Amino acid sequence: MTDGFSATVDQLIQLQGANEISAKETVQIYLDRIQQVDPEIGAYITITEETALQQAEAVDALRAQGETLPLLAGIPAAIKDNICTKGVKTTCASKMLASFVPPYDAFVMEQLTDQRVVMLGKANMDEFAMGSTTENSYFHPTKNPRNPQRVPGGSSGGSAAAVAAGEAAFALGSDTGGSIRQPAAFCGIVGMKPTYGLVSRYGLVAFASSLDQIGPLTRTVRDSALILNAIAGHDCRDATSLAHPAEDYTRDLEKGVQGMRIAIPREYFGEGLSAAVKDRILKTAALYEKLGAELVDVSMESMKSALAAYYVISSAEASSNLARFDGIRYGYRAAEYADIDELYKKTRSEGFGREVKRRIMLGSFALSSGYYDAYYKKALQVRTLIMNDFKRVFDRCDVILSPVAPTTAYGLGEKCSDPLEMYMGDIYTVPVNIAGIPAISMPCGVDADGMPIGVQLMGPTLSEAALYRAAYALEQEMNGTESGGVKNAARL
Amino acid sequence: MRQDYEMVIGLEVHVELKTATKIFCSCPTTFGAEPNTQCCPVCMGMPGTLPVLNEQVVEYAMKAGLALNCTIASYSKQDRKNYFYPDLPKAYQISQYDLPLCEHGYLDVEAEEGTRRVGITRIHIEEDAGKLIHDEQKGTLLDCNRCGVPLIEIVSEPDIRSSQEAKAYVQKLRSILLYTGVSDCKMNEGSLRCDVNLSVRKKGVKELGTRTEMKNLNSFQFIQKAIEYEFGRQVELLEKGEAIVQETRRFDQASGKTYSMRSKEDAQDYRYFPDPDLVPIRVLPSRLQAIQASIPILPDQRKKEYVQRYAISAHDAELLAADRATADYFEMAVGKTQYPKLLANLILSEIARHTDKEAIRIPINPGHMAMAAQLFGSGRINSGTAKRLVQMMWEDDRDPETLVVEEGLEQIQDPAILSAAAQEVIAENEKIVRDYVGGKKAAFQALVGQTMKKTKGKGDPAQIQEILRGLLDTK
Numbered sequence: 028m029t030d031g032f033s034a035t036v037d038q039l040i041q042l043q044g045a046n047e048i049s050a051k052e053t054v055q056i057y058l059d060r061i062q063q064v065d066p067e068i069g070a071y072i073t074i075t076e077e078t079a080l081q082q083a084e085a086v087d088a089l090r091a092q093g094e095t096l097p098l099l100a101g102i103p104a105a106i107k108d109n110i111c112t113k114g115v116k117t118t119c120a121s122k123m124l125a126s127f128v129p130p131y132d133a134f135v136m137e138q139l140t141d142q143r144v145v146m147l148g149k150a151n152m153d154e155f156a157m158g159s160t161t162e163n164s165y166f167h168p169t170k171n172p173r174n175p176q177r178v179p180g181g182s183s184g185g186s187a188a189a190v191a192a193g194e195a196a197f198a199l200g201s202d203t204g205g206s207i208r209q210p211a212a213f214c215g216i217v218g219m220k221p222t223y224g225l226v227s228r229y230g231l232v233a234f235a236s237s238l239d240q241i242g243p244l245t246r247t248v249r250d251s252a253l254i255l256n257a258i259a260g261h262d263c264r265d266a267t268s269l270a271h272p273a274e275d276y277t278r279d280l281e282k283g284v285q286g287m288r289i290a291i292p293r294e295y296f297g298e299g300l301s302a303a304v305k306d307r308i309l310k311t312a313a314l315y316e317k318l319g320a321e322l323v324d325v326s327m328e329s330m331k332s333a334l335a336a337y338y339v340i341s342s343a344e345a346s347s348n349l350a351r352f353d354g355i356r357y358g359y360r361a362a363e364y365a366d367i368d369e370l371y372k373k374t375r376s377e378g379f380g381r382e383v384k385r386r387i388m389l390g391s392f393a394l395s396s397g398y399y400d401a402y403y404k405k406a407l408q409v410r411t412l413i414m415n416d417f418k419r420v421f422d423r424c425d426v427i428l429s430p431v432a433p434t435t436a437y438g439l440g441e442k443c444s445d446p447l448e449m450y451m452g453d454i455y456t457v458p459v460n461i462a463g464i465p466a467i468s469m470p471c472g473v474d475a476d477g478m479p480i481g482v483q484l485m486g487p488t489l490s491e492a493a494l495y496r497a498a499y500a501l502e503q504e505m506n507g508t509e510s511g512g513v514k515n516a517a518r519l
Numbered sequence: 520m521r522q523d524y525e526m527v528i529g530l531e532v533h534v535e536l537k538t539a540t541k542i543f544c545s546c547p548t549t550f551g552a553e554p555n556t557q558c559c560p561v562c563m564g565m566p567g568t569l570p571v572l573n574e575q576v577v578e579y580a581m582k583a584g585l586a587l588n589c590t591i592a593s594y595s596k597q598d599r600k601n602y603f604y605p606d607l608p609k610a611y612q613i614s615q616y617d618l619p620l621c622e623h624g625y626l627d628v629e630a631e632e633g634t635r636r637v638g639i640t641r642i643h644i645e646e647d648a649g650k651l652i653h654d655e656q657k658g659t660l661l662d663c664n665r666c667g668v669p670l671i672e673i674v675s676e677p678d679i680r681s682s683q684e685a686k687a688y689v690q691k692l693r694s695i696l697l698y699t700g701v702s703d704c705k706m707n708e709g710s711l712r713c714d715v716n717l718s719v720r721k722k723g724v725k726e727l728g729t730r731t732e733m734k735n736l737n738s739f740q741f742i743q744k745a746i747e748y749e750f751g752r753q754v755e756l757l758e759k760g761e762a763i764v765q766e767t768r769r770f771d772q773a774s775g776k777t778y779s780m781r782s783k784e785d786a787q788d789y790r791y792f793p794d795p796d797l798v799p800i801r802v803l804p805s806r807l808q809a810i811q812a813s814i815p816i817l818p819d820q821r822k823k824e825y826v827q828r829y830a831i832s833a834h835d836a837e838l839l840a841a842d843r844a845t846a847d848y849f850e851m852a853v854g855k856t857q858y859p860k861l862l863a864n865l866i867l868s869e870i871a872r873h874t875d876k877e878a879i880r881i882p883i884n885p886g887h888m889a890m891a892a893q894l895f896g897s898g899r900i901n902s903g904t905a906k907r908l909v910q911m912m913w914e915d916d917r918d919p920e921t922l923v924v925e926e927g928l929e930q931i932q933d934p935a936i937l938s939a940a941a942q943e944v945i946a947e948n949e950k951i952v953r954d955y956v957g958g959k960k961a962a963f964q965a966l967v968g969q970t971m972k973k974t975k976g977k978g979d980p981a982q983i984q985e986i987l988r989g990l991l992d993t994k
Binding site: 109110111117119124129130131133228229230231232233235236237240263264265266267343344346347350351352353355356357367371391394395396399403 | 560561562564565566567568569570571572599601603605608609610611659788790791793794795796797798
């Protein structure tokens with residue numbers, strides 16, 4: 028560890044526990060780092076400096092009294108700005124909610140508060156989590172800490188950049204079609220999309236309810252498991268929350284991959300995948316083989332239809348979920364209007380950005396009478412096929428290995444003009460959300476420009492512990508290598 | 520003209536379920552609270568909040584469905600009905616679209632030509648919207664207290680053929696729902712609201728005509744008036760050779776007329792789709808059985824029993840059975856008298872005096888009521904005294920036998936006393952007597968009445984008539 032802000036959550040736990048650093052000192056290091064680099068990176072929308080220091084002082088006071096503290100006490104975190112934080116603006120990076128202050132905490136915030144995690148601020152994102160670059164933020168784009176000319180990915184780009192730049196020890200993001208995994212890959216960190224229902228969605232501003240899931244963005248696999256330990260759990264306020272007994276996701280980390288069967292699906296290595304990414308992912312697969320895993324060549328036919336099904340389902344749900352932003356009760360309201368219809372039209376035309384409006388229109392169309400069967404119903408059928416395909420593969424394999432994204436992080440503004448090309452970037456991540464299964468994204472090397480490449484490991488429902496075990500084995504193997512170097516906070 | 524046509528009516532009835540808390544959150548459902556004091560982030564549709572289904576709602580809806588002879592779906596789901604309106608915080612209503620909880624039921628109603636069966640297409644669960652309050656000074660205000668109050672929508676087949684039948688259907692529905700205890704069905708508080716779909720066709724024609732819909736009729740009177748007006752309007756149009764426009768019409772209470780609100784062309788596309796925040800509703804056979812077992816004996820069965828066991832008329836039996844509290848009361852009292860028909864008469868005639876009240880609770884010990892019937896039936900008091908006695912007990916619930924003794928209400932059956940009274944009446948009413956003897960039969964009742972009066976209403980009416988006839992017919 029060269030700088031304080033490069034420490035892992037695990038290291039900070041040890042240091043604070045041994046009284047080598049106080050919570051307040053820790054938080055101050057991160058606040059200083061934010062002050063130093065965030066004007067350039069733009070990872071945050073809101074910085075909660077004052078409450079962060081108060082929370083840290085409270086942790087130190089308790090520790091001084093000899094209290095037994097929760098494991099994550101005093102660990103500084105960034106929270107994606109679509110996760111409701113009581114008394115703190117939750118904007119979804121939209122003009123529509125630019126001044127919205129929720130009177131309640133999301134379930135995950137309650138969990139982190141119980142753990143006495145210190146929130147540094149609210150992380151930037153694509154508006155309402157729609158986008159792959161964080162350029163769709165109403166406030167400002169976020170830049171990739173590995174190269175500020177490049178995008179950090181999205182939609183949890185602020186969360187990923189904050190962790191990669193040392194502006195937070197960990198972050199929470201949300202993943203509807205890859206929004207945790209892809210920015211994690213672009214920024215060279217670890218991103219976990221848990222099983223649908225493992226983490227309560229209560230208080231997560233919905234994009235696509237059947238696909239959304241909250242998860243951690245961290246520098247290491249162990250950190251990811253530690254954070255998941257804290258945020259997973261049943262919540263009676265979310266009807267889709269699983270009644271799954273608590274697990275310790277760190278328990279199998281060191282068990283290795285000996286005998287593990289890793290599927291390599293052909294459909295994930297076809298046209299559109301950049302040579303550098305393909306090469307690195309195949310080398311990673313070979314590395315697993317060297318570590319004792321068995322590689323299995325598989326085919327998953329339904330993946331070809333996954334992207335189309337994803338954009339129909341997610342947009343349809345979004346068109347309904349975002350209908351409540353009508354200017355009546357909270358959020359933005361147009362200044363002038365003649366009647367109620369004009370109030371709606373102007374408020375929504377002015378309050379939403381282009382990408383959000385595009386998806387609302389797409390989704391409304393897909394659900395319209397006369398088109399429902401051809402689009403929405405068909406997409407649900409594809410969803411079943413995809414689930415079956417995954418099930419078939421998991422009947423004989425433990426995990427599936429694939430790239431996270433077809434390319435490494437590209438230049439800011441490069442893909443803004445072509446939404447379809449942007450959507451294509453989600454091709455490897457959306458099947459996981461459609462099937463509701465967990466997947467982890469972790470760094471496995473860099474391209475010729477030094478930009479991180481991410482590998483994705485997918486597992487069956489509730490196989491998080493196995494995914495962490497496989498990811499940890501790779502992480503240990505690559506430690507100290509040039510490819511593993513991206514783990515540290517970016518030098519800025 | 521009108522007589523050449525028949526009306527075809529289907530009803531959609533919305534009923535608020537009387538669960539303690541709302542359908543998707545734990546806010547109370549009490550009626551009439553201060554605006555916006557019974558709402559939370561969930562029912563106000565705040566960002567990030569999620570609905571969780573109140574299981575009591577499913578249970579009540581199933582209860583209603585079983586009481587209305589429906590099949591209960593072992594698998595049903597909830598869907599979003601998307602539309603913008605300021606009283607709908609999420610801009611969608613959670614309802615049920617293609618897989619409702621209950622289907623294929625029916626209801627028997629008493630119509631002019633006897634019992635008629637009205638089919639029930641479906642019953643589904645959904646959430647109520649809030650209330651807009653239009654204030655001249657402050658503009659339009661929103662009260663979210665009603666947002667998320669649980670409703671069932673009961674959709675009938677187009678089996679109803681008259682406004683009386685429509686009324687009878689809603690009355691029967693109300694009676695059954697009150698029996699099951701799932702709703703208080705107060706039309707004046709909006710916990711039972713009725714939409715009427717109506718079309719007309721020439722008698723003998725099989726095809727259905729174009730229908731119109733009249734929304735939110737909240738009294739029996741309005742339902743009947745709206746139907747009669749709309750029937751006349753449609754017949755008139757057809758007679759003029761004009762087409763009926765499929766549309767939603769508003770019933771104006773003041774004028775008794777219906778006015779066009781929006782036509783089918785303006786009809787919204789609700790973009791129904793399964794709500795991804797909620798899981799499907801699965802009903803296990805064991806649960807279905809438990810709910811079936813919890814359904815009380817319903818009015819039709821009670822009515823049948825009253826007719827068969829106590830020889831009460833079908834009309835009176837229907838009235839007695841319609842209200843659960845009244846029927847329970849009757850059943851508590853009936854074992855204590857040998858005169859069940861007289862008991863039924865006493866109860867019904869007394870209740871008829873209190874029709875202004877929505878729910879009637881008889882404040883008389885059922886034993887006392889039975890005793891009154893017994894005193895009447897055995898001849899100790901006459902029918903007028905029996906009714907008076909019930910009124911006295913309604914005010915002050917005392918033992919009727921004591922009342923009869925204390926107040927000296929016993930029927931006078933002594934021929935000497937009655938004969939003396941009759942002779943006095945004849946002597947004092949020469950003109951009426953002449954009229955009667957001259958052939959005016961109606962004059963006789965006046966003489967009976969006068970004689971009753973002489974006995975302070977306590978005379979035996981049958982005996983008085985007999986005595987008077989004897990005295991007058993010798994003249």
